[in-house]
Amino acid sequence: MNAPQAPDDALLTIGVFAARARLSPKALRLYDRQGLLAPAYVDEATGYRYYRGAQVARARLITLLRRLDMPLARIREFLDLPGPEAAEALAAYWKAVEERVAGQRTLVDHLRGRLTGRSSEMYEKFEIRTVDVPEQQVISEVRHTLAHELPAFIGASLGRLERAAREHCGGIVDAPFVQYYAEVSQESDGPAESCVPVADADAARAWAETNGHGGRARTVPAMRLVRTRITKAQVAHPQINSAYEAVEAWIAEQGLTIAGPCREIYFADWDAAGPEDEVCDIAFPVQDQ
Numbered sequence: 437m438n439a440p441q442a443p444d445d446a447l448l449t450i451g452v453f454a455a456r457a458r459l460s461p462k463a464l465r466l467y468d469r470q471g472l473l474a475p476a477y478v479d480e481a482t483g484y485r486y487y488r489g490a491q492v493a494r495a496r497l498i499t500l501l502r503r504l505d506m507p508l509a510r511i512r513e514f515l516d517l518p519g520p521e522a523a524e525a526l527a528a529y530w531k532a533v534e535e536r537v538a539g540q541r542t543l544v545d546h547l548r549g550r551l552t553g554r555s556s557e558m559y560e561k562f563e564i565r566t567v568d569v570p571e572q573q574v575i576s577e578v579r580h581t582l583a584h585e586l587p588a589f590i591g592a593s594l595g596r597l598e599r600a601a602r603e604h605c606g607g608i609v610d611a612p613f614v615q616y617y618a619e620v621s622q623e624s625d626g627p628a629e630s631c632v633p634v635a636d637a638d639a640a641r642a643w644a645e646t647n648g649h650g651g652r653a654r655t656v657p658a659m660r661l662v663r664t665r666i667t668k669a670q671v672a673h674p675q676i677n678s679a680y681e682a683v684e685a686w687i688a689e690q691g692l693t694i695a696g697p698c699r700e701i702y703f704a705d706w707d708a709a710g711p712e713d714e715v716c717d718i719a720f721p722v723q724d725q
Contacts, residue, residue, distance in 0.1 A: 458499065
């Protein structure tokens with residue numbers, strides 16, 4: 437038979453409370469210092485800490501969140517939210533965890549291919565196709581950017597360009613893309629060009645003359661692209677390099693020549709996509725040798 441529990445408003449010693457909360461006294465002291473779970477009462481003469489039974493639920497919630505590897509600072513913010521908002525915050529946190537793990541999984545595949553020298557096996561995971569792209573009128577922004585700065589540049593520039601396309605250039609007529617004129621890495625800064633195909637060439641040129649972000653309008657000639665499709669997790673650097681190398685290897689095997697700068701074509705809703713959803717084509721323009 438279980439011993440009767442003290443009322444929720446009764447003061448409990450740290451030892452009794454720790455047993456009920458399934459936490460160690462050391463953890464309780466840490467949570468107090470971090471502002472997560474303060475004692476209900478501290479005896480000024482002895483320094484003894486006392487908790488109330490009603491605090492057990494909060495203590496157990498902290499334990500469960502820690503099992504998800506949630507940082508203490510994030511837990512502190514989480515605990516102050518009402519139930520529905522806390523549920524949304526938890527979903528957002530876990531989505532970020534899943535995206536990070538998926539990215540790490542693709543990085544492991546990338547590294548294993550490098551370390552074992554089996555790059556050809558790694559390339560076989562990518563399906564390579566060709567597509568003919570007609571002439572396009574685009575509005576664009578160009579910037580020198582390092583690899584760690586690239587995601588922010590792509591997100592911000594494509595957001596600006598897509599708004600401009602809808603409001604000033606007759607609308608978006610094809611998937612936005614980012615074109616690279618030189619290597620983008622932690623040591624090399626490109627440059628990279630974000631491009632959005634638009635419907636109205638004259639309106640695009642008029643917009644470019646007044647744009648404050650260095651926007652420009654130009655015509656991209658028709659071309660044949662060799663491309664492979666990758667997931668959101670595979671877009672991360674450096675694992676995206678495997679996709680680029682797979683396309684380059686296929687082009688060489690087919691006796692073709694790369695005829696211009698490579699590009700990443702973003703055809704999906706990035707924010708709505710999960711880590712395993714396909715979001716991007718890695719592509720090179722080619723011509724016969």
